[in-house]
Amino acid sequence: MTSRTPDRPGALSTVATPPRPAVRPAEAVIIAPGIAVRGHLITRGPIRREGPAKLTGDAQYADDLVFPGAWYGATIRSNLARARFLALELDPGFDWSNVVVITAADIPGEPLMGAVKGLTPDQPVLVPLGGEIQHHSEPLALIAAPDRRTLRAARRGVTVRTEPLPPVFDPLDSDKVFVSHDVVAGDLAAGFAAADMVLEGEYRMGHQEQLYIENQAMIAVPTEDGGVTVHGSLQCPYYVHPALMRALAIDARQARVVQAETGGGFGGKEEYPSLLAVHASLLALKCRKPVRMIYERHEDIAATTKRHPAVVRHRTGVLRDGTLVAQEIEVILDGGAYCTLSPVVLGRSTTHAGGPYRCPNVRITSRAVRTNTPPNGAFRGFGAPQVIFPVETHLNRIAEALGISPLEIRRRNVYRLGDVTPTGQVLSSSVAGLEVLERAAEAVDFDAARAVTQQARLTGQGWDSVATSPLRSPDRPSASGIGIALAWHGCGFTGSGELRYNSIVTIELDATGQVRVLAANTEMGQGTRTILPMIAAQALGIPSDEVEYAPQDTALVPNSGPTVASRTATIVGGLLVNAARQLRAEVEARSGGRSFAKAYREDAARHGPSRASAQYQPFPGQPFDERAFTGDPYPAWGWAACVARVDVDLDTGEVAVRDVVAVDDAGVVVHPILAEGQVEGGTLQAIGYATIEEMKVQDGRYLNDRLATYLIPTAVDAPRITAIMVESPFDGVPHGAKGLGEMPMDVGAPAVIAAIHDATGIWIDRLPATPERVLAGLTASAGANESGRPGSGGHDRPGGRP
């Protein structure tokens, strides 16, 4: 049931508006062991593998697992952003005999952690006595007790003594640079000299919380060989595995990592579970019992990673017709207290900073710096949303100043086949920027729709009468607008990341005749467990339900790399096709011309088990130089466009996003329903980022560390989202798939901000566009509005600021 590759590479095909799926009432059909559905499920693609278990409550997430005799663990944390850790005092009046306490001195192995291979470890497992606390909620000590009541009492018996040190909160004030880049293409001075107009702007974004519905959770079980097995909610078993080996000084066999059913990750369970697994394991090894560390929401938000806040500055030179001739871009990411993944995130920010636009003269400088907040880390989009919102908003301001439509200026500048990017990559295949743009525009009849909103704004029904006084209601209570945004997103790791992992995928035909995929890539809702067997089955020529997906357990599956960077379908899927083809050839060679499908069960019975593996091989193209930041940072790019329609309440500044059309090029769509699910979910996260999701930070502490105060969109806040899939296959992998999961996160926010501008005439240069910011913009624009026409607020002067 896969939606297959079109005949021509690069050809455009879409999944047409589907007929409603249906369940026909009839006899019960078994769909999972012990679970049936009445009648035939009519749907587009195989059902989600673990869907029945998730729908019946059978699915076992970490906190659902039962380990008899397990103790409960907790973390003692700092309540200052920067301080010296002087002492940990245990109440002598409390009975500590039944409690274990761990401090940094108890760590048998390396005291510092690094997020991934190749990055300098700088994050302490626990801050040592006498050491420096670098952020609020930093782990200082661990305790465990046989029951929660004792644990709660023990926590009260722990006192932390600290001496405050001066913290740094503004990334612009930080003198500690984790990493920086300087990318130069062409001649910037000549570009600006040739420009008819130069526009400057500064854009800011705050933290965003991943807000997976399942909190971080880990259970460590000590093993007889002195090692530990952890069961947890995690994205990357082979990040946790080496982290356990390093910190606990145990070998590869003594460390075992098993993924429990995982209730969402979005990047938030990329690196943090390594730290949590080490914590739980330290306690388990000391008390010799399984130890459960299940975070509550408050602790999860307070202590774990967020999307990096960013400051991005643009100075852009254009010709009168909108052609970009010079882009000077500065990107500053706030890394928080430790390096973690910041260099990798910054790499993506840097390669994506110019947006999907051809420009001959470019300079991109970027840096990730340290501040005294909890470390920032991976979140869907991974540094791209922080640069796409600025470049898209800046381009809209240029278009407005030149009197060109936002659609037309994108048409003029979007990369075409053969164009060269600032790092020198020649875009030689699968370049679908124009296609996704046109599909999005066509789906909503963009020009016509915008003409209506513009007319409303210019004829005094909206903009001109928006406000005359901050305390007065405007003539119209609300205004509507439409906005468009476009983005590119590099597939897989930036640069030579894949080379470092050398991922291996295995497919086996066991002695019973069962075909099984062995890979470390995790299911966390996005569909890995369903699509990888589909890809294998396609290559083997058998139905996908005849292929099993082995559990993500480091004792069973090889390291096929982390489940991040939208790499699962494209990179891991590609390796899987190669492995499956080998297995198929092997079996078919033994079977005297019979197809794999007909022969494989008998082959297993006759010849015993067979296995085939495939390992990552570099893609053709220019190698990427990570120091100079030149070459091909990604083997291929995905393309995405988004159109948002909003209503702005002109009394309160509240923004309601009504409708969104999201167009994404995934190369090839493996499973239409799961692919749309990625687009719809990513789009809503982007809308939250654009409108209401704001982490308020005071003295380095997140003030809204609860779900009553950090708000994400509910079903009544969510717009109607239409996902349109474009397929521009990537010829570097046998099945043509590119990444998908992150692209919708890149384009949602700039589309919403553009729509707010279309409705009201105000430019929001700081995410999110809270009602407070929108109302401030509306009332500030009132004064400017009396003296001139829309858009005359100083925007189009050279050197003007938004």
Added chain:
Amino acid sequence: MPVEPPVETPRDLPEAFRLLALAPRTPIAGGTDLMVRITGEIGSPPDQVLDLSRLDELRGIALAGGQLTVGALTTYAEIRRSGLVARSLPVLAEAAATVGAVQIQNRGTLGGNIANASPAGDTLPLLLALEAVIEVGGPRGERSIPADQFWIAYRTTALAPDELVLRVRIPLVEARQVRFRKVGTRRAQAISKVVLALAWEQADRKDRWGHVRLALGSVADRPIRARSTELYLEGSRATLETADGAAETVAAEIRPIDDVRSTADYRRQVTARILHRIIRDAGGW
């Protein structure tokens, strides 16, 4: 897992009052506020709890003597479903619909909202604007407290430690106009940034406004009446000048603060703009 303080479940009011006479107990009705406290995340958990859920005499909605009487244990869902409310005071159902989502409306009670005394309590400004009377009782008997004397300081009510909220009486007034507006961060399940309830009496659209009551939530340490603005509006007509003057008066009258949900400036401006809008709509210009 949260702390689990001891709890008693009286079967009727006299039993509840007997228990309250012995020692102070924190009442639990629908639990939507108290059960958050037992997690220890916000404030300290109560020492002893009194479960009101079996006190059926505190349930129900009745209409008599020109007053709507709502039992303290009446849930928001019951208020929304009530035909009596829909016919006699639809704005109460409108306000109940803005409290949380279905799950909270099914459990949260009007009495709980009153006793919890949150400055952001969604229904409280409406009760103030409608001049509701809160009937309370305890071992020493029952008494009536006008809404504008009930919330006396930050999260503090006029209730004695041994008293419970029993019911609310809301006078129904023939020519009364009522407007309610909640501004939150999102459209469902959000704690308010500003709540505004405005009531006035006016037999005909051209008439001057009388008996104006303007009440606000989330702009002070408790739900408040904006008395200067009421005075300004008393006897006026819904003109642009009135709207401008009322908006300026209310903006000058309130002292909101910056907090995790919004800013003082925003709250002041939005209060003024919503009031301006309501007067504009009432005037039809």
Added chain:
Amino acid sequence: MTAIRFLVNGAPVELEAPGMRRLLDVLREDLGLTGTKEGCGEGECGACSVILDGEVVVSCLVPACQVDGRIIRTVEGLAARTPDGRILDDLQAAFLATGGAQCGMCTPGMLLSARVYLDAGGGPDEDAIREAIAGNLCRCTGYTKIIEAIALAAETGRRPAGA
């Protein structure tokens, strides 16, 4: 400790528990019904939603003392139990067909909110469905396919059997 008796998914339950224990903990820890999930512990996310006397409630905000003598339905009670195994109900089947479950953590609560909506005669109207599930946060789906599933179940439920 208090003796508490109630019906859960049709089966009578009797246990001794502190009266202020959260229904969520009674279900998950005392009864092993781990299909009910905890997402926030303060009634904001809806992951722990269950049906109490026909109404959807968040079980993290319900003390055990208030469920004595009452009827509770959890996600484990949706599929019909037969000698051959369980058969998904129309709503679960619709979630499977449309892709309404992704990570699955909001799914049990979402199903129960939707169940009450449908049982009360709710139809395929999108806005009504959105309001019915506004207390159940989902971070994966953007709600699109959840709404589609509930609408589909509403339509399936209205069709005569065998159609």
